[in-house]
Amino acid sequence: MKPAITRIHAIEHDPGSPTLADVAQLAGVSTATVSRCLNTPDRVSEDTRRRVLDAVRQLGYAPNFGARALASRRTDTFGAIIPTMEAAIFARGLQAFQDELGRHGITLLVASSSYSPELEEEQIRALVARGADALLLIGHDRTPESYAFLAKQRTPHVHAWTFDASREFQSIGFDNGKAMARLTHKVLDLGHRNIGLISAPRVGNDRARQRCEGVREALATRGLPPDSLRLIETPYSIANGAAAFEELMSQDTRPTAVMCGNDVLAAGALSRARKMGLRVPQDVSVTGYDDIDIAEIVTPALTTVHVPHRAMGRGAARMLVAMRNGEDPGPSVELEATIAERESLGPAPVTPGH
Amino acid sequence: MKPAITRIHAIEHDPGSPTLADVAQLAGVSTATVSRCLNTPDRVSEDTRRRVLDAVRQLGYAPNFGARALASRRTDTFGAIIPTMEAAIFARGLQAFQDELGRHGITLLVASSSYSPELEEEQIRALVARGADALLLIGHDRTPESYAFLAKQRTPHVHAWTFDASREFQSIGFDNGKAMARLTHKVLDLGHRNIGLISAPRVGNDRARQRCEGVREALATRGLPPDSLRLIETPYSIANGAAAFEELMSQDTRPTAVMCGNDVLAAGALSRARKMGLRVPQDVSVTGYDDIDIAEIVTPALTTVHVPHRAMGRGAARMLVAMRNGEDPGPSVELEATIAERESLGPAPVTPGH
DNA sequence: TTGTAGGCGTTATCAG
DNA sequence: CTGATAACGCCTACAA
Numbered sequence: 001m002k003p004a005i006t007r008i009h010a011i012e013h014d015p016g017s018p019t020l021a022d023v024a025q026l027a028g029v030s031t032a033t034v035s036r037c038l039n040t041p042d043r044v045s046e047d048t049r050r051r052v053l054d055a056v057r058q059l060g061y062a063p064n065f066g067a068r069a070l071a072s073r074r075t076d077t078f079g080a081i082i083p084t085m086e087a088a089i090f091a092r093g094l095q096a097f098q099d100e101l102g103r104h105g106i107t108l109l110v111a112s113s114s115y116s117p118e119l120e121e122e123q124i125r126a127l128v129a130r131g132a133d134a135l136l137l138i139g140h141d142r143t144p145e146s147y148a149f150l151a152k153q154r155t156p157h158v159h160a161w162t163f164d165a166s167r168e169f170q171s172i173g174f175d176n177g178k179a180m181a182r183l184t185h186k187v188l189d190l191g192h193r194n195i196g197l198i199s200a201p202r203v204g205n206d207r208a209r210q211r212c213e214g215v216r217e218a219l220a221t222r223g224l225p226p227d228s229l230r231l232i233e234t235p236y237s238i239a240n241g242a243a244a245f246e247e248l249m250s251q252d253t254r255p256t257a258v259m260c261g262n263d264v265l266a267a268g269a270l271s272r273a274r275k276m277g278l279r280v281p282q283d284v285s286v287t288g289y290d291d292i293d294i295a296e297i298v299t300p301a302l303t304t305v306h307v308p309h310r311a312m313g314r315g316a317a318r319m320l321v322a323m324r325n326g327e328d329p330g331p332s333v334e335l336e337a338t339i340a341e342r343e344s345l346g347p348a349p350v351t352p353g354h
Numbered sequence: 355m356k357p358a359i360t361r362i363h364a365i366e367h368d369p370g371s372p373t374l375a376d377v378a379q380l381a382g383v384s385t386a387t388v389s390r391c392l393n394t395p396d397r398v399s400e401d402t403r404r405r406v407l408d409a410v411r412q413l414g415y416a417p418n419f420g421a422r423a424l425a426s427r428r429t430d431t432f433g434a435i436i437p438t439m440e441a442a443i444f445a446r447g448l449q450a451f452q453d454e455l456g457r458h459g460i461t462l463l464v465a466s467s468s469y470s471p472e473l474e475e476e477q478i479r480a481l482v483a484r485g486a487d488a489l490l491l492i493g494h495d496r497t498p499e500s501y502a503f504l505a506k507q508r509t510p511h512v513h514a515w516t517f518d519a520s521r522e523f524q525s526i527g528f529d530n531g532k533a534m535a536r537l538t539h540k541v542l543d544l545g546h547r548n549i550g551l552i553s554a555p556r557v558g559n560d561r562a563r564q565r566c567e568g569v570r571e572a573l574a575t576r577g578l579p580p581d582s583l584r585l586i587e588t589p590y591s592i593a594n595g596a597a598a599f600e601e602l603m604s605q606d607t608r609p610t611a612v613m614c615g616n617d618v619l620a621a622g623a624l625s626r627a628r629k630m631g632l633r634v635p636q637d638v639s640v641t642g643y644d645d646i647d648i649a650e651i652v653t654p655a656l657t658t659v660h661v662p663h664r665a666m667g668r669g670a671a672r673m674l675v676a677m678r679n680g681e682d683p684g685p686s687v688e689l690e691a692t693i694a695e696r697e698s699l700g701p702a703p704v705t706p707g708h
Numbered sequence: 709t710t711g712t713a714g715g716c717g718t719t720a721t722c723a724g
Numbered sequence: 725c726t727g728a729t730a731a732c733g734c735c736t737a738c739a740a
Contacts, residue, residue, distance in 0.1 A: 069419075
């Protein structure tokens with residue numbers, strides 16, 4: 001009879017992951033003691049602790065996160081949703097974010113939204129459902145439902161990569177438009193009057209929108225007609241940047257300077273320029289935005305807007321930790337984005353391209 | 355009496371996140387029905403479903419992942435642990451991995467180990483504890499404890515970015531050494547005899563080790579003395595690549611070709627070459643490995659080893675899904691890494707640098 | 709189609 | 725210092 005029972009047991013109860021109870025049994029203590037060993041080791045006698053930890057190791061026990069979260073109502077996990085993982089635009093900032101969180105014993109979960117507010121909303125729900133105690137969001141463009149959801153869930157969140165004093169939201173970043181305007185003024189100072197702009201799709205991307213607006217504003221400030229600007233919108237990728245550049249340069253009035261909403265697009269523009277036999281910056285100037293790694297290694301090195309990636313990541317982490325702890329995160333903070341002057345921007349050619 | 359009870363309840367129960375019960379109450383149904391609405395909508399009448407979903411929206415309800423996982427013993431979440439998020443080396447493969455998982459309704463959690471086996475072990479535990487149903491791992495170098503843990507937990511896992519038939523583990527990737535050897539033969543065919551090699555730290559990184567070995571083997575095959583190779587180890591970064599390159603070129607017998615274990619290092623080498631006034635490939639050749647985006651946009655375009663990022667990511671996902679479903683994932687698969695011939699590799703200069 | 713009730717693995721509150 | 729035991733929020737037979 002006994003074998004039969006054992007058999008049935010073996011069939012019904014798949015000996016899956018070891019549980020607290022397994023450890024307790026092996027160590028000859030109660031589950032409560034095991035739990036204490038893991039969470040508040042000082043409240044357990046040296047002796048039993050050793051025994052329990054041995055059992056833990058022996059079984060390869062790992063606490064079940066779900067059960068733990070369920071019981072303790074806290075996960076020590078933060079989430080971040082970035083538009084893309086592929087372009088490396090957010091990599092450095094995210095790394096800084098993660099480093100700072102690590103310092104507080106917090107784990108980071110990352111999801112990407114592919115620049116789609118709808119997808120982002122899904123990711124927000126997924127991350128919160130997974131128990132994220134707080135969320136890092138990029139920019140301000142998202143569905144109203146996202147905000148309603150966050151509010152109902154009372155999930156602390158900060159907006160990074162942007163700064164908008166008019167918003168009621170906690171944010172840390174820089175004025176995307178202001179920096180772009182400053183760069184545009186530099187371009188104009190160099191005599192350029194026909195300007196091309198390659199932007200990422202602006203819908204659902206306030207940074208892209210603000211960067212475009214920055215250019216427009218600068219143009220307006222200098223009394224230049226709006227149609228001195230040729231704008232192409234295209235998703236972030238080197239290939240798209242290249243194609244957009246070529247299109248820009250095939251128009252009857254060629255721009256003498258092509259500004260890009262992003263270093264990735266600019267890198268594409270640069271490589272296509274070379275392929276087209278155009279010298280940069282002698283024949284045409286190119287500028288970028290973000291100052292990611294490739295900006296420096298591309299030829300010629302890219303004149304671009306330097307973004308304070310690390311400071312944003314670190315700052316966002318600190319704010320979020322404060323909020324999670326019920327402390328005051330302080331006001332939104334505006335960081336400075338500066339112009340990194342390198343080689344791809346030069347004076348306008350005397351005879352503009354035809 | 356009733357009011358009093360209600361009161362106590364209100365005080366004790368912080369109105370935190372809305373729960374299934376809240377939704378059920380608002381919709382006037384049982385929790386079971388709400389659960390069904392969310393998981394098997396077809397088993398619920400059109401009418402009640404609408405009512406329930408309304409309630410869900412109204413309360414901003416999100417299922418508690420922990421509770422759900424606890425009850426259903428499945429998370430539909432896979433994990434991936436990559437050495438670094440910063441270098442973009444794994445970005446494309448990871449994207450493909452995620453895309454394929456998405457097709458199966460699986461969410462991806464990503465963690466990075468900073469090339470440290472100890473840190474990786476921690477991340478493995480964290481991900482498994484969080485309920486990852488399966489794991490994507492890079493390479494074979496990890497602590498024995500990691501493997502013991504994975505075995506005890508019965509967590510399906512595959513090794514990517516490498517292929518090693520001698521292993522018992524499920525893997526999908528390419529032979530890092532073979533591809534590097536092939537590239538080395540090409541270099542030798544072009545007359546180079548003094549070769550510099552910039553590698554990532556080899557400890558805890560079997561890919562780096564195999565790539566180095568690939569060079570050594572090719573050299574040996576051609577009967578060249580081992581000291582015709584100058585090796586520098588340095589962590590992946592553009593700056594480090596640049597510094598290593600300069601160091602290599604400052605030795606008394608300058609290499610005529612500098613091979614790099616990675617495109618990032620190669621990009622650094624390239625930019626430093628330019629700064630040093632060295633023409634590539636006329637004065638010195640440079641090669642990379644991985645064929646990530648920057649390989650094409652750098653000047654001159656990088657001759658490098660093309661790695662089947664997407665195929666690996668997709669394949670790994672399929673294997674893992676099969677394993678999770680208790681199906682046969684098939685054997686380990688070896689993919690081909692090819693040489694992407696571009697401009698940075700040329701014949702050895704007639705008069706080698708002194 | 710819907711409701712009832714038991715259990716998932718931990719933590720936390722009480723007693724001992 | 726340690727051991728019962730009641731939540732925690734959800735899923736899923738089983739019943740109705």
